[in-house]
Structures are given as C-alpha cells and as structure tokens.
Amino acid sequence: MAPELDVSLDARARRMEEVTLAIEAPVGALDEQRFGDLVLRTWRWHVEAIPAYRAFCERRLGALDRVARWRDIPALPVDAFKQAELACPSRARDPAEVQRFTTSGTSGGSARVGVAVLDADAISVMNTAIRVNAARMLFVDGARCRILVLAPPPWLAPHMIMAHGMSVIAGAFGAEGSGFFIGKEGVETAGLLAAVDDARARDVPVCLVGSSFGFVHLCDGLAARGLDEVPLPEGSRVMDAGGYKGRSRELAPTDFRAMISRMFRVPDDHVVNLLGMTELASQIYDDCFVARGGGRRKVPPPWVRTRVVSPDDPSLEVPPGNVGLLAHLDLANWSRPLAILSDDLGRAVDGGFHVLGRVRSGEARGCSIKVDELLARGA
C-alpha cells in the first residue's frame, strides 16, 4: 500500500473536493495522469474501508501492490452487490442519510436483488456527475426544455436510482411545468398529453425522459386512444434509459427509435439512449444528439472509462471490433467500488462503444434444464 494515504475525515473531504472538481472540469482538462491519480487514491481508500472488497481484490490480484495504474484494478462483477452491501462507512452519524438503491433482478441464476448504498457525499458526487453529463449530452444547445419524466417520482420509488437521476435532471434543467408522469396507477397518459399540448401552445421544447419500457407502455396507451402521433414542439428531444428486462414487449433499439420518432415526430438523432446501472453513479449517453448525423455510439464522460474485456479473462481487453463484456470504471462512484464488470455485451468503436445485449446465464436449449425457469417454478 502506498504510504501517503491519509484516511482522516479531513483528507476525505479534500479528496471529494478534488473528485468533484475533476468531474466539473471542462472537456479535455482532466488528463490521464490526474485521472489515474485520483482513481488510485480513491481505490486505496475503498480497499482500506471495505474489508470484503479488499478480499476480492486480494484474491484477484494476489497482492494489492500489483495495482500501479487504473487499468490494473480488477473489475467487480455486478453480482457481488447481490451478496453484500459494498460501500465505505458513511461520514454521517444519521443512518437516515444513507440511501439504498436496488437493482432490478439482472442476470439469471440468482433471484436476489443487488443493493447500492450511497451516503450524502456519494449522492452529492453522483448528482454532480449527472448534471455535468446531461448538460453536455442532452442540453448541449442550452435549450430550456419542459422535462416530462416517464418514471415514478423518487418519493414513490425511493430505491430506484433511475427515478433519482431523472429528478436531478428535471430539477437542474427543467423549465416550468416539468414533472413525473408515472404514478401508482401506471403511466398518466392524460396528464402527459395535456402537458405536451400546453408546451406546444407556448412553444417550449419538451424533453421526454424515461425508462425504455415506460415509453413502450406510453406508446401502447396512446395507440389504444387512437393516437398515431403526438407531435412535440420544435427542438424537443427524447431520452430513454435502461432496457426492458422482460417487463414489457421487447423491441430492437432501431425499432424502438423508429416508434418514438414516428409517435413524437422528433428526428432520429434527437432520440438518445442512456446506459445507466445502479452500480454506477454516472450514465453513458448516445452521442447522436451532440454529433448530429454523425452516427450513434455510447461515449463515456471524461471521468469514466469503459473497456470491452474478454469473457475468458476480464483483465484483458478484446481486440478492437470484437465483442466482449463491458467493464466500467467510474470516478464518480465516490464511496463504492469504482471498477465494475457489467453483464452487458458490447463492442468498442472509435471513441466509444455499442451495447449489443445482456448476458443471460443459465440459458439452455432443448430438454436440458434452464435454471431461471427452475428457480421461478421450483422455489
């Protein structure tokens, strides 16, 4: 271990300040060395403060001093969050200040849910990351949109990180009339239509944000009302997050975008998909809105590194163009492990990556057993 690590609360506050500054730094200002330095210092703190995480790192690395660069940090499989609450002890005395976000059951094989524990500091860093990122990827034109959220508000879904993130975005960028349009009864289609009409009357652009399956439900609901299209005002945009996770009918991303563009009459490059995970504080946006017609790829913010690694050995990246697992390192994961091995498959492209799908463990063909079904029916 490096001797200079200072674990005092003072030092912790200073480090947090540095991380926040790094996130807020203009594009290009966070150089590789500064990033690496901050990552390694944060990681050392995590290893000191979370014994179970230390056990994981020791097991993967043999010895902790093998980590000389940020790339050497072993990526923690997301499943670990289903087994234990992995976070540094909170600075706050009051346990109510610690928030718990749960994952929807991701890959098969285990029926448990994962838990992400965030204290006030972690939430503050995460909110900074959310704001900086949204400003660059979704509101880069400086538009003040009416943000209509297709997700439940945080007070209805306190454990859903997506609800939290969207409320941060709505609070920071939303014009008057922004709000949440999923309630206890599901999608509030009538209210949403009224909000859109009102925005159209005042000529305020709309930003529809929500979970992908929320959009599918909305479009089904609109179709059921006999509406083929609900044109949004000029300059409007759509952001969808997350996949479907078996909750709604599944759509290929291109079909999803075609459906959204048709329904809301927004150009294809104004439909932005966002990759978010409960295990990560930062989100990764499609760059289509920024690049305008320059294709579509996921571009991580400067404080996040996404690598496409080999399923055989996640410490190795696959050759460019090959498919592998996505491993993210997120400096905004303030008090929880930085490097995460997701169960998303993807491919690196110039300057970013494409998400191709999710790993389904326990799939089997024919008469051999499929563990998901067994668990679902047996237990």
Add this chain to the structure above:
Amino acid sequence: MSRGSPGLVDAPQGIDRLLHRVRVGHGFPAFAAPLLDAVERLTRGRRERRVRDRTLAEAENVRALHVGRDLRLLVDRLPPGLAAPSRIVTIPTAAVVGGITCDAREQTPDSLRALAEHLVTRGRASLQAIPIAEILRVLGRASLLWLDPGYQRRGTAIEAIHRITGFSREMIIHAIDLEMLSSRWLDLWRTLWTELGNPRVLDRPGWAPTGEAHAAAFGPALVAAVFSSNIPALPHLSYMRALAVKAPVLGKVATFEPVFAGLYLDTLAELCPALGPALAAVWFQGGTVPLERALLERAEHVIAYGSERTLEALSGQIPSGARCSLHGHRMGVGLVSREALAAPDLPRRIGYDVAVFDGQACLAPMVFFVEASRMDEGARLAEQVGDALETTWSWLPRRALGVEAKAARRATIDRWESAEIFGGGRIRLVRSAALGAPWAACVSQGTYEPQPVADRLLHVQVVERLEDVLSLLIPYRRYLQNVAIEAPPARRRALAVEISALGASRITRAGRMPTPSMMWHHDGRLCLADLVRWSDIG
C-alpha cells in the same frame, strides 16, 4: 470418405459393442449387477483408451477431409414424388464455428398441409405393406452404418454439427456412437417386444399378452416431431420410434442444428426405398404459428423437444385428441454416500457424466449430493473430478463457445466467487490454479439452489445425510429424470425407491448417466406403446 481410404479407424467392434451393453447394464437381470460392475471396473481403463484413440483418430480424419472447405447443405427432406416448394431459404443457424450454410425449401401452411396429406395417405400405406421385421432390420442396419467411421454421411454430420453448434468433433462422434450403439436391431426388437408383447400385431392380428382377444396394433396416422439442438444425433430417436410402430413422420428440424435428420433419412430411404414416402424433415422458423399449426394439424401424435416456453407455445397448436410426448426441461442428479466417496474411480466416472454432451442433455447431472460433514470433503471430490475432467478433455473437448455463452459461463463462475467472498460461507468456488482451466466447481451446503452447470461446470452439494436429499428435491420433483446413486446396496435400493417415488424415471450409477438403453422409460413413459392404438379382434 469411402471404405478403405488410408488412415481410417475402426468402428466399435465386437468386444466394445458387447461391453457397451455391460456398461449400460441393459438386457441383464438385476442379480448380475455386481458381476457387471466387476467386468466394467476391470475393462473400463482399457476400453476408454480404445474409445479415446478411435475417437481422436476419427476426429482428425474428419477435420483433414473438410479443412478449408465451406459446407453448403440442403437440410430438408421431402418424400419423392411430392411437388416441393421451389423457393429456397438460408437457415439462420448462427453457426458458432462458421464455414457452413444450411438451406431449406421455404414452407407455407399449404405446402405443409400437402406434405402431411401425402405422408398420411401414401406414406402410411407404404409402411403398412412392409413387415415390421423388415422395418426393424432396416433401422438396425442404419444404426450399424452410422457406427462405421467410413460412412460418408457420418463424416458430413460430424463436421456440419461441429461447425454449427460448436460441439467438438470428438463429442459428436461419441454422441453418435452412444445413440447408435443403443439403437441396434436387438435393442429395437427387445423394446418392441417388451412394450407390445408381440411386435407382429403391427402386421396382422395376432396373440398379445394383454387384451381380451387376438389384437391388432396401429401406429398413429402421422407423428409430427419438433426437434431441438442440444444433443447431436438425437432426431434419429423420434424417427426410429415412429417407424417401429409403422407411423409416418413429419419432423421439424431445429434452427441451431438442422442437418442430422436429413442425413439420417437419406440412409433409411437408401436402405429401403419403400420408407421414402413416409418420411419428411422440414425447417421453418420456430414460433411461426400458422406454420406450426399446419405442421401439427394432421398429427395423431406429437413428439417435441424444447424449453418450457417453446413447448407451451407449441401445445396451443396441437389438435385436440392428438397424444403428445413433450420432452421439456429435466434434471439429472447424483447421490454419493459416505462409503462410496472413497471409491478410486468415482471422480473419473462423475467426470464422464459431466463431460458428455457438455451438460446439455436432460440426462446431464445438475448437481452431485455428497454425504459429508464438512464442505472440505465436497471440495476435495470437486477437485478430483476436476482433474478427471482435464483427462476427459483430452478426448472429449468442450464445445466451442460463442461470446455470449462464454460471458454467461463467466457470470456463473463470478457469481460463485462473489458468493464465496461476500456471502455467508454457504458456497465455495473450487477451480484449478491453472488459468483458463476447462472446469470450475461450486461446493455448497444448506438449501439446494439450482446452478447453471453446462459446459463443464460442476455443482457439489454437501449434505449431512443422503436421505435429506429427498426433501431438498421436493420443489423440483417434476423435473427429476436421471439419478445416479453411489451407495452400499441396501441403502442404494431404499434411496432408489424413494427418489423414484418422488419423480425420477431412471436410477443408474455414476459414469452411466448419459447412456440409457433403448428400453428406458423416457420421461417415465413407454415410448413405443404410448404411440400405439389397439384393436381386440375376437
């Protein structure tokens, strides 16, 4: 490949064919079991070496013969004289290895109806005219041909299935050997004899041990079969079972393994052209409701393999009144008592069970329950089985995995590791120190939770008493199929009865899990008698 080309290897000959029967244990009375075990123990090592050498040599032959050449196959088979659809489509096989294209005639509901009609009329009439003895002779002869490494279609099937599914050539060779060794003339005869009492009632009314008078037996007017891709060479079983009761078959091949059925039908039609009008293999995208309905419309019996979801969707299209044999998900389990844990050849036998078909079969073991007080003992067995798996790898390599399958396997191992590091000590990950070792194992205790163990993963669960397993398995009883029990004779018998009562349909020994006989009550049922309709003729 033709007979006599250089470098050819021998088919399993006299002694191995006989020893296969010994190993499977069928055709021998129960009191001979200790003798068979002794014979097997004495011969297993040498036999395995022989099989290994033969398999490796044949795999190399097949590889050398096809290297650098892309394969293109028309996989469907339609009866001669039937106007076939003219449009040809390429099947999206998503070949794991690549270098193969599979085509099929594009079916429409109408073309499938015409095909079914042809099979029900012309095919059935043609079959009725052939004596059952002749049909069984042809089926037996076909099995022998398919056991011959010089048989060209066998080589083609091995290479094609390898390229599509990623199964190693060695595994496919072994699978074909196992399937065909248990489908020879005597096996067919004896199965039919056991299930019907008198096979000749399929030709004309005659004496049968059941029924009030002389009886005649009839197979269904049409058997429709839907195949899966998880076991190489499995479609032959459905064709064989149907033909053994003189029923025409309309088979739908799997998208991810469409080639074997057609090649096998070629063999049958060549050996006995009169079978031709009664046999068909078609392809269309599974889940296409109008086509599935047309496929099943005329069937009096439906045989289908697939996941629960596939079968549920399919059963909506099965005409009312048709009988079905739906082979859905099943699980195999192993039970090892304290006394049996020390048997020196146990790890090798378990390793074989785990390796065959790469855990893809309904017969494959999902878990081995080991009677022990500490997890260490389970871990030790897992390590020994791991060593055995490395040896097995040398002649039955694991299938090639696509990136998704690799990632899924990785996720499973990661989950075991996470559970060990972060969980409460209920699960331990055991694996070889060597990076990229071909196996990994999970040792657990407490409540049984199924683990995805395909592709050389092993799950060992430690239990205090082997009898506790019964209660652990209650939630999964309707999936129970194949159970290997290693315990002293009296306990083994008692456990066998109880676990059979719970739902298992085959109790066997470790090392024999993938080798049931033709006579096995597949899913607990009589496979041929289930197909037959009787008429008592007084």
